[in-house]
Amino acid sequence: MICAGTGCVANGSLKVKDALEAELIKRNLQNEIKIVLTGCNGFCAKGPVMVVYPEDIFYQLVKPADVPHLVEEHFIKGRPVQKFLYTPPAQKDAIPVMNEIPFFKHQVLRALRNRSLIDAEKIEEYIARDGYMAAAKALTEMTPEQIVSEMKRSGLRGRGGAGFLTGLKWELCARVQGDIKYILCNGDEGDPGAFMDRSVMEADPHSVLEGMIIAAKAINAHYGYIYVRAEYPLAVQRLQLAIEQAKDHGLLGKDILGTGFDLDLEIYQGAGAFVCGEETALMASIEGKRGMPRAKPPFPAVKGLWQRPSVLNNVETFANIPPIILHGADWYASLGTEKSKGTKVFALSGALNNIGLVEVPMGTPLKTIIYDIGGGIKGNRKFKAVQMGGPSGGCIPHSLIDTPVDFENINKTGAIMGSGGMVVMDETTCMPAMAKFFLEFTEDESCGKCVPCRIGNKTLLTILQRITNGEGREGDIELLLALSQQIKDTSLCGLGQTSPNPVLTTIKYFRDEYEAHIKDHKCPARVCTPLIEFKVNEEKCKKCGLCFKNCPVNAITWEKGKVAYIDQEKCTKCKTCIKNCRFWAID
Amino acid sequence: MAKLTIADLKRIKEEYHQGLREGGFRVKITVHMGTCGIAAGARPIMNAVMEELAKANLKDVAVTTSGCAGLCSKEPMATIELTGEPPVKYISLTDEKMRKIFAEHVLGGKPVKEYALVVGHETTY
8 A cells, every 4th residue: 555645645655656566567466466545644754655465564765766675575575674664763773775785786686596595405495496497397388499489589698708699509409300419518617707607506506407408308409418617626516416416306317307308417527728618629528539629610509519419508598598488588588788688697806896796687887887786996996997708808998987788889899798707907907917918828728729829829928928028119019919810810719719809909998008018118007027117206206105114125215204215226026015105106 | 206296396395485484493594605605714604603503502593505695705604584584694704703693693683783784685587
């Protein structure tokens, strides 16, 4: 009962009613809960007021923005919301609720729907949250064509980074004739800084299994592998236990749920190669061969694992599938942007206050993720860039911070959204050094099969090493650009096709930093030790003495009111002074 | 374990929720033990909970674990849920804080505001 007396209406109670109506329809409760407008309730100072029956709960100061939270907590979970209950003035100090904390407020959990709520080692807890109901529906009420159609309509795109339409991939494989097909899960998660898939595999392994059952039905596969990197022992353990429990309960193996459908799943552990996250290299690895990609076509959907038609999907993609089957394609597509539907999980790391795992609707601005959810830059430093997509991605500078995060918009900046790793960098990061760091990784991980990647990345790395060592030469930037483009255009697989991205984007947005390294032999961020003189700049020095107080070898002399001085003989170039100086006064 | 039918799935879900409502569990303590939590020290926190539970000799407290709760930088974390009240998430726990929370929230029924981050469920739809 919402009060529609003059006082409450003046305070917006009709807007609350509209918000409540919309939310009930969204959550499909409109037939169970009736909204009644009443006359003045009396407690006008606390309007808009609302009374909920049959519990006879009195809510005050309700705003339209609070309605979704109220519906979720009270109408769906059955718990009255403490914050809106009347508390006598003495009891002021309430603990904030979910939608008051920016970290949680902007998140919508779909792939992570069970997070913090279930014990991964107890299958009953997964079942209690509608677990395996989607698999049941797919196996008993839907044909493979209907499943494919629903997936296509949902607009779900691969969450491993390539963003291929999942429904289309399934359709291409379903069409191929073959009595032996494979459904594969990519749990390799090789990107440094990415831990989205690890979290799903550890905390909610059954969601992956259920997604695979539905996919297997769609393409008519009866065998499958989950490729998990060996560096995730907890994920391997939890998945193994989940498979065993599912088998014991007849949810995997022969005749699942008595429907006559068979699916056997096995775990295959990776051996430490980043390139095995690429689908053809992954399949070679399962076959016992060295993990090296091959040319496509033929695509795995036609000729994959052991030359059989195979579909490989990412862990997060699989985790999204059960809700799509349960709640429908329209529900899934109700969030997101025109070409990027649904939500995406991001792993926030780097120079942020709130490091963690977040799931937001596609199209959320980068600014919201970094400042509201991420809590801004740690230590009051300034944001410089965010690396998206790991070593295959690119950096995005502050000027583009309003970019909505989805496949297309991030691609336009020159970076890629990738699998969801977001490494935030502040003003103390040197961008050429960052590019070098990523190239060290990709050069090491190159399988060596094709010349552009094997020799090209090595050459890029050599040039970057020279630049950060103070040996940069005129023409280096142009050489880096030309070489990068050539490597991208001619590499055999995604590793080489994307490894130059950090170089290309750092030059695009931070060219002045490269020029400072090459022409002036200076590192503006004070990171590249060979380019730092370790001399105090007398004009910038604010005489605070912090460098002096923190120098581990007493190489600095300073007195109150005087500029600091560094003794070059004693200095070990550890950069502690630089890390403590807030005025960029040490060159 | 018997092979399940679809009717069994529904039954398990019903029984589980009924068990929570009527099972006599007054409190549910969840210690978050994803790799982030374990790395930050969730095992000593779990040990503290088990010790306090044994000392208090209570039969109406359920203790369980879950994976990563999302805010990895504030681990170790634990969630305390009293029947009929929304869950309270505690962050940056130490052995000492956990024991204080046990005494005041689990035994005394009053959340410890200084260690709590937030109250309620996340949006999962």
